[in-house]
Amino acid sequence: MEGYETSMHSRMLKKSASFVLASLRGSTYETKYASPLRSLRPRWTAILNILRDRPMSLRAATSLNMLSLGMAAIALGWVLPGWSAEDIGSYEIGRPATEAEIKAWNIDVSPSGEGLPPGQGAVKQGMQVYAAKCAACHGPTGTEGPKDRLVGGQHTLQTPKPVRTIGSYWPYATTLYDYINRAMPFNAPQSLTPDEVYSVVAWLLHQNGIISEDTVIDARMLPGIQMPNRNGFILDPRPDVPGK
Amino acid sequence: MSEGGRIDQAGSVSGRREEMRPEEWQEVNRRTFLAGSASLMALGAAGLVFGNANADEADQARDPMRVPGTLPRPYGERSPFEKLTRLGGAGPEALHGWGANAPNNFNSLTPLQDLHGIITPASLHFERHHNGVPAIDPARHRLLVHGLAERSLLFTVEELKRLPAVARLAFIECSGNTWDGWREAQDVTVQDTHGLTSNSEWTGVKLSTLLKAVGARREATWMLAEGSDASGLNRSVPLTNDVLNDAMICYGQNGEALRPEQGYPLRLLLPGLEGNINVKWLRRLKLGSAPFMTRWETAKYTDLMPDGKAYQFSLVMEAKSVITSPSGQQQIQPGFHEIRGLAWSGRGRVTKVEVSVDGGHTWQGAQLQEPVLPKCHTRFRFPWQWHGQEAILQSRCVDETGYIQPTRQELVKVRGTNSLYHYNAIQSWRVERDGRVRNIYA
Structure with a gap:
């Protein structure tokens, strides 16, 4: 968990303005999630307010990275959550969930790989599953549609007609497992076995030139796959448009 | 269109049947259908204009003052004259x-x-x-x-x-x-x-x-x-x-x-x-x-920018307003119109709405209808006389953070045209000389 946290946020934040983070936090990045955060809060808030209250002309002069960081911080919960744990359970309403119940419902898959089930899938097997269950909507090679195009489009994001696909746009390979497993095929969601999901994921990654034909996908290796557009996202920098 | 609507209707119909005698039900039902017919609506209107004394026997039967109305029903329905849909x-x-x-x-x-x-x-x-x-x-x-x-x-x-x-x-x-x-x-x-x-x-x-x-x-x-x-x-x-x-x-x-x-x-x-x-x-x-x-x-739900990067977790809906009347594809007549619309902001209260009837050259404050609540639609109104000349109607709002709703030009300048989501620019409606209202960019 911590490893993922660090990689995700450092990619989005530390990279863009590590000096700001350092000055705000006064120590390592990881302390952000540690409990002494409360003491950092006033300082953090004050700095954000300075960023927010600047007139637009000054803002323009401010580094964009710094501004986006400020607004992103507000958007993303850097301000400490306000609940306290003191009155836990005082209503005594609701019942404890059993391990089995949680296991049955806890279907999400994180970028860290948490939630991925045992099993594996190969590209060749995925080709067959795709042809049988996916091609009718996404086209024989994943480019024809009629539904979302899944393959290709790399290097089009800056063009007038960007093509957003798994290969050109999706930042995490684990999201593929999560989404296909929960929502696909459209007419029979949650009908694929873990091996089938892994294999379709493998085929789609291969079609996008991300893995070789002989790669076998499983819980251990999927989180490590580097997606081409992994660094293509910035935290919400709005307000970004100066009104008159 | 709405499955729920049909179910509700069916439910209320069966409910009424249980509570009313069949002949009573038949009569109420017949009246409802007659009232809905367009030709009879016109006759009814004529009756109102000339007074009930001049109406013939058939009209009298439809005079709502001369026949008992419907009985209470388990789940209310709008008037059969109202046809508004999604x-x-x-x-x-x-x-x-x-x-x-x-x-x-x-x-x-x-x-x-x-x-x-x-x-x-x-x-x-x-x-x-x-x-x-x-x-x-x-x-x-x-x-x-x-x-x-x-x-x-x-x-x-x-x-x-x-x-x-x-x-x-x-x-x-x-x-x-x-x-x-x-x-x-x-x-x-x-x-x-x-x-x-x-x-x-x-x-x-x-x-x-x-x-x-x-x-x-x-x-x-x-x-x-x-x-x-x-x-x-x-x-x-x-x-x-x-x-x-x-x-x-x-x-x-x-x-x-x-x-x-x-x-x-x-x-x-x-x-x-x-x-x-x-x-x-x-x-x-x-x-x-x-x-x-x-x-x-x-x-x-990520917003692609011209440089190929995308905004992520762009969750707040920024301040936005729109004139809902007169608006696209409506036909208006010369004379008085109350320009009406809605404004809202995901960051809090709307503090000001201004209206322009000349494509943004001049702006005047609109009246805000109470209550004005945070993160809630706010109704605004502005009185206007239309004299038959071309006009471009716009509204722009400001929220409690001081954020001003941008023009389309300002928005596109920063975000380009490929971000799909979070478009909140000032909306322009052109009133043409014949009174037709059209969606334009101004």
């Missing part, structure tokens, strides 16, 4: 050729041009769902709250209703609302351009109440919300102070249970944040320390 079903992409994704785009649009006040009737609240509206038996439905917490708890709907309740008015706007604004202007209505926003009174339990109940840990800074529809829609919610102050798990909408299209029996409400994250048919909340990076916050 629009769509296939969505903007299908309508305007943005892609071949039409059958995936289950949505319907609110008829803003014909609504009054600030409450959207539940039957006309816009819809957006990603694999249909699930049929959920509330007695079998459960909400699981787990993750970074002292304990994992399962709640029934009845249990959630026992917890301390809160209610508030709030808009929900799909972040794809007005996304044709990024492309060429089409000759369409305000329902087409802005119909993916609606406003309701919502009732439920505060999220923070549930977080206390499970003993959320301090490192729980994110929360996965998951729906129990066929798309299993899942979104990561940042647990900011704002979210913790506002967020609710709702079971009530405008005084009754949520409509199926709005998440029956439970939905998450995050006032001011984009529609998609207000997860419907809510079945699970999982506390974590980082975003879960679902498809809906990576492949979709």
Whole structure:
């Protein structure tokens, strides 16, 4: 968990303005999630307010990275959550969930790989599953549609007609497992076995030139796959448009 | 269009039959149908003009003062003369050729041009769902709250209703609302351009109440919300102070249970944040320390900028306003018109709305209708005499943070035209010399 946290946020934040983070936090990045955060809060808030209250002309002069960081911080919960744990359970309403119940419902898959089930899938097997269950909507090679195009489009994001696909746009390979497993095929969601999901994921990654034909996908290796557009996202920098 | 509507109608019909004698039912039913017929409406109007004394026997039978009215009924219906409906079903992409994704785009649009006040009737609240509206038996439905917490708890709907309740008015706007604004202007209505926003009174339990109940840990800074529809829609919610102050798990909408299209029996409400994250048919909340990076916050609902980078977790719906009357495809006559519209901001209250009738050269303050509430539709009005010359009608709003609704030019200058979501520019309606109103960019 911590490893993922660090990689995700450092990619989005530390990279863009590590000096700001350092000055705000006064120590390592990881302390952000540690409990002494409360003491950092006033300082953090004050700095954000300075960023927010600047007139637009000054803002323009401010580094964009710094501004986006400020607004992103507000958007993303850097301000400490306000609940306290003191009155836990005082209503005594609701019942404890059993391990089995949680296991049955806890279907999400994180970028860290948490939630991925045992099993594996190969590209060749995925080709067959795709042809049988996916091609009718996404086209024989994943480019024809009629539904979302899944393959290709790399290097089009800056063009007038960007093509957003798994290969050109999706930042995490684990999201593929999560989404296909929960929502696909459209007419029979949650009908694929873990091996089938892994294999379709493998085929789609291969079609996008991300893995070789002989790669076998499983819980251990999927989180490590580097997606081409992994660094293509910035935290919400709005307000970004100066009104008159 | 609305499955729910048909079911309601059928339900009320059968209810009435049980309570009325058959001949009574037949008579009431016959009158309802007669009243609805257009030719007889004209006759009725003539009767009013010339007075009932001059009306013939047939007209007298339809004079509402001369025949007893209908009896109380178990579930009310609007007048048969009222025909207002949601629009769509296939969505903007299908309508305007943005892609071949039409059958995936289950949505319907609110008829803003014909609504009054600030409450959207539940039957006309816009819809957006990603694999249909699930049929959920509330007695079998459960909400699981787990993750970074002292304990994992399962709640029934009845249990959630026992917890301390809160209610508030709030808009929900799909972040794809007005996304044709990024492309060429089409000759369409305000329902087409802005119909993916609606406003309701919502009732439920505060999220923070549930977080206390499970003993959320301090490192729980994110929360996965998951729906129990066929798309299993899942979104990561940042647990900011704002979210913790506002967020609710709702079971009530405008005084009754949520409509199926709005998440029956439970939905998450995050006032001011984009529609998609207000997860419907809510079945699970999982506390974590980082975003879960679902498809809906990576492949979709991210805003692609001209440099190829995309805004992520762009959740707040920024201030926006639109004139709903006169508006696209309407036909107006010279003389007095009250320009009417709606303004809203995901960051708080609307503090000012200005109207221009000359394409933005001059602006005048519009009257705001009370109540003016944070993260809630606000009705504005502006009196206007139209003398038959060409006019360009615009509104712009300011919210309590000082944010000013931008022009389309200002918006496109920063974000280009490929970001799909979060289009909130000033809307322009051109009134042509013949009184036809048209959607334009000005």
